[in-house]
Each structure stands twice: as C-alpha cells, then as structure tokens.
Amino acid sequence: MSTASGDPPCPRILVMGAGSVGCHTGGLLQGAGAQVDFVGRPRMLDRLRERGLRLTDLDGGSQHLPPSSLRLHEQVPAGSQPDLVLLCVKSAATEAAAASLSDTLPAGTVVLSLQNGLGNAERAQARAPGLVVVPAMVPYNIAEIAPGHFHRGTSGQLAARSHPQLQKLCGLFARAGLPLALHADLRPVQLGKLLLNLNNPVNALSGLPLRAQLLQAGHRHGFAALVEEALALMRADGTEPARLTPLSWDALLRVLRLPTPLFRLVAARMLRIDPQARSSMADDLAAGRLTEIDALCGEVVRMAGRLGRQAPLNRAMVERVRQAEQARQAAAAAPPS
Ligand SMILES: NC(=O)c1ccc[n+]([C@@H]2O[C@H](COP(=O)([O-])OP(=O)(O)OC[C@H]3O[C@@H](n4cnc5c(N)ncnc54)[C@H](OP(=O)(O)O)[C@@H]3O)[C@@H](O)[C@H]2O)c1
Structure with a gap:
C-alpha cells in the first residue's frame, strides 16, 4: 500500500455517472483544485444547474459548489483528455457507460471503477479494451438527502489497486479529504x-x-x-x-x-x-x-x-x-x- 503524491497542478477528472458516489467524489476533488466534468442524466443535471452541489459528512464537513462552477454534460464531451475517469454507475449500467467512454476517450485513459461488487472493472475493461480500468473500493455510504445535496453518513478510507496514474493523483485525493490507499492486489x-x-x-x-x-x-x-x-x-x-x-x-x-x-x-x-x-x-x-x-x-x-x-x-x-x-x-x- 502506498500514498505517494506528485499530482499535476490542475488535474482533469471526468465523472461517468453523476449520482451519489460520482457527485460526492467529483465534488470533493473539484473543491481540492481539480477540473471536473460530470456526465449524468438530465434529471440530475437539472438539479445541479438549479442548486449547485452541496457536500456534507457525519464529521461536520460542508461545502457548496455553485451551479456556475459545475461542468455538466449529458454525454462524454468530445475531445476530452481526462487524467482520470471515475466510473460511478450502478452495475447494470457498466457496459453501456464503458462503451461510451471507449468511443470518445484516447487509448490508455485510466478509468477508476468506484463500483461495488467484484466484476464491474473487468466487465468495463472487456467493453473498453483500449482504456485502462482499475478497480477501487468505496467503504462509506453516500446518499442524496435533498436535491443536489450529497451526504457521507459513515466513515472509511477509499482504496484502489495501485497504478502509476493514481500514485500521481494521491495528493489531490488527500487534499480532497479522500486519502487513497493503494494495494498491489485489491481482491481481498x-x-x-x-x-x-x-x-x-x-x-x-x-x-x-x-x-x-x-x-x-x-x-x-x-x-x-x-x-x-x-x-x-x-x-x-x-x-x-x-x-x-x-x-x-x-x-x-x-x-x-x-x-x-x-x-x-x-x-x-x-x-x-x-x-x-x-x-x-x-x-x-x-x-x-x-x-x-x-x-x-x-x-x-x-x-x-x-x-x-x-x-x-x-x-x-x-x-x-x-x-x-x-x-x-x-x-x-x-x-x-
Ligand atoms: N451510494 C453509496 O453509498 C455507495 C457506496 C459505495 C459504493 N457504491 C457503489 O457505487 C456505484 C454507484 O452507486 P451510486 O449510489 O452512486 O448510484 P446512483 O446514485 O444511481 O448514481 C449513478 C448515476 O449514473 C447515472 N448513469 C448511469 N448510466 C449512465 C450513463 N451512461 N451516462 C450518464 N449517467 C449514467 C444513473 O442514472 P440512471 O439511474 O438513469 O441509470 C445515476 O444517476 C454502485 O456500484 C454502488 O454499489 C455506492
């Protein structure tokens, strides 16, 4: 496990699936200095356009990103070259989301699957063979407790399989209050x-x-x-x-x-x-x-x-x-x- 840092000055993050995990993680990374593009459904994007993104947690943390600061999209924007994609859709939507990432992003783009279960990263990788899909594990609970308001209700540390691109971005995750534990083998x-x-x-x-x-x-x-x-x-x-x-x-x-x-x-x-x-x-x-x-x-x-x-x-x-x-x-x- 390592937490080396050295991230680029304004890392570009693409959130694929702006829901509980996507809005919470992407919002915290934006608050820590990243440029974040959120891809989501119109009903969620409308809420974010109207109210912005409010992030709170059980430790008393609270921040608000105003609507004008949010980069919101219904599709993966053409020409995107993110430093990291966060794959945050539910399991049933994995293949379709991976296909649209594969159609738009440059080969070699690193995609971090923040999904539950054991097989989502492998299924995404099979559908997007040119991308590099890395599994992660989100241990805490996130819920949308009011429109555009995402709350972390339990605690725990984000973990992922080690990858050089994640090692570069460890500093960003730490500044966002999401210190990333990197493991050579994430399966256990x-x-x-x-x-x-x-x-x-x-x-x-x-x-x-x-x-x-x-x-x-x-x-x-x-x-x-x-x-x-x-x-x-x-x-x-x-x-x-x-x-x-x-x-x-x-x-x-x-x-x-x-x-x-x-x-x-x-x-x-x-x-x-x-x-x-x-x-x-x-x-x-x-x-x-x-x-x-x-x-x-x-x-x-x-x-x-x-x-x-x-x-x-x-x-x-x-x-x-x-x-x-x-x-x-x-x-x-x-x-x-
Ligand atoms: N919430 C938690 O506390 C938590 C904690 C740990 C891990 N996880 C895991 O994280 C993953 C995401 O969970 P979540 O609770 O964040 O789910 P969620 O709130 O349902 O968010 C996923 C969002 O992505 C949208 N979406 C699906 N396919 C898309 C596409 N192709 N393009 C754009 N948007 C798309 C979904 O819309 P539709 O509803 O229309 O599909 C939904 O709005 C799951 O695997 C879950 O098990 C969740």
Whole structure:
C-alpha cells in the first residue's frame, strides 16, 4: 500500500455517472483544485444547474459548489483528455457507460471503477479494451438527502489497486479529504467489502435506516448468516477477505450475534452511522429501480457454483429482493385508484 503524491497542478477528472458516489467524489476533488466534468442524466443535471452541489459528512464537513462552477454534460464531451475517469454507475449500467467512454476517450485513459461488487472493472475493461480500468473500493455510504445535496453518513478510507496514474493523483485525493490507499492486489479488499455489502439487501427489505436496522437482532442475525455463508466460500476458494473493521471476520460474526443491549455497547464504533443513513439498495427499491443484488448475493451464489457448493441463504436473498423489485415496479405501473 502506498500514498505517494506528485499530482499535476490542475488535474482533469471526468465523472461517468453523476449520482451519489460520482457527485460526492467529483465534488470533493473539484473543491481540492481539480477540473471536473460530470456526465449524468438530465434529471440530475437539472438539479445541479438549479442548486449547485452541496457536500456534507457525519464529521461536520460542508461545502457548496455553485451551479456556475459545475461542468455538466449529458454525454462524454468530445475531445476530452481526462487524467482520470471515475466510473460511478450502478452495475447494470457498466457496459453501456464503458462503451461510451471507449468511443470518445484516447487509448490508455485510466478509468477508476468506484463500483461495488467484484466484476464491474473487468466487465468495463472487456467493453473498453483500449482504456485502462482499475478497480477501487468505496467503504462509506453516500446518499442524496435533498436535491443536489450529497451526504457521507459513515466513515472509511477509499482504496484502489495501485497504478502509476493514481500514485500521481494521491495528493489531490488527500487534499480532497479522500486519502487513497493503494494495494498491489485489491481482491481481498473487494471481498471484504462484498461481505459488508451483504447487509444492503437486509437493510433494503427491512425498510429501516441502517442504524435502526442493525439494532434489531433479527435483521443483524440475518446479515451475520449471509456473511458466514459467503466467508466460508471465500476461504474454501483460498482467499481471506481483508478486514475492513477493527474486528476480525470471526469476531465480527460473534459481535453481530450478541443480544442487542450488549451489541450496542460492544459495537459503538460500528454504530457511528447517521440516524437517517440507508443503503443505496434501499433507495433503489423505494424508487422502483433494479437493485445491485446480482452483484452482491448473486456473486456469492456464482462463487458457490464455481466451487461445486451451494449458497442457499444468499440464493434466497436474491429471490426475495427480485420479488420486492417486481412488487415495487408493479405498484408503480398500476393506475391510481
Ligand atoms: N451510494 C453509496 O453509498 C455507495 C457506496 C459505495 C459504493 N457504491 C457503489 O457505487 C456505484 C454507484 O452507486 P451510486 O449510489 O452512486 O448510484 P446512483 O446514485 O444511481 O448514481 C449513478 C448515476 O449514473 C447515472 N448513469 C448511469 N448510466 C449512465 C450513463 N451512461 N451516462 C450518464 N449517467 C449514467 C444513473 O442514472 P440512471 O439511474 O438513469 O441509470 C445515476 O444517476 C454502485 O456500484 C454502488 O454499489 C455506492
């Protein structure tokens, strides 16, 4: 892991997918001196044109980028030569986003995938073979809590697979309050993040904010069971997931299974979450959008298949979330009564 710096004076960053992660990361980098181009959907760009970009966090950080400072685009601008692209679309949009980057950007442009799951960087690389796609891991939660207002509700350090271009930009990320941990092999970190993300479907189906959901024993034990099943598969596959909390994975499982009053005491640090923070899967479900369940529990089911084993709990969770997606979409399509 390294944090060398030496970034160019005004690095050019292109955010592909101006949503929670894209607006938050791109906005902080712009605040730290980068020239940032945001590519997003018209509904998001309209909000940013009207209100600008407000960025806050649970540590009290706050900044506002006025509308006139934002470079907003519906398509990757022709002639762009960014020093770094941040790929910030949801898993289902990876291929289309990678294709439009590939059509427009010079060969060799470095694209940092800030997406969850294990396979997004590889899928983007396959669709954009001339670009250099590098996986990253965002450990904290970002939500749009008001139009154009993005809030980081939990903590953690951004990580990425090491690449010379990222080493040059480490100073920029550090000034932006996003110190970048670079790893020769990011897979153990991605596996660790996948384990933590197994709480996303539990949170989405619970209908509760993250903190309240973790304080309910049934939901917490459900999360622990999904983690235990996936952890056994990762170990059978020969990789120990990186530890992303102060606890080892086995200790974390024991803590999650404590009775709630004890859990509240022992896990005080884990519970340092804004009371209103929810998983982005909860937001997708509420909005009637397809979720990333296939990139999370679905990935565990595929891992089991490759090993000739089963993952019944993660498989059942995929089915439950798919049913919830269909129910939301049917409700949204029904004529008003
Ligand atoms: N939010 C978090 O707390 C968090 C934390 C860690 C990691 N992540 C990961 O980061 C990734 C992004 O999540 P997010 O929460 O930021 O998603 P998001 O808020 O939905 O943002 C993605 C945005 O990109 C837009 N988009 C998709 N394809 C595009 C294209 N070709 N051109 C322009 N815009 C496009 C989407 O529009 P449509 O909705 O129309 O597709 C959406 O507005 C996911 O893999 C997620 O798992 C999120």
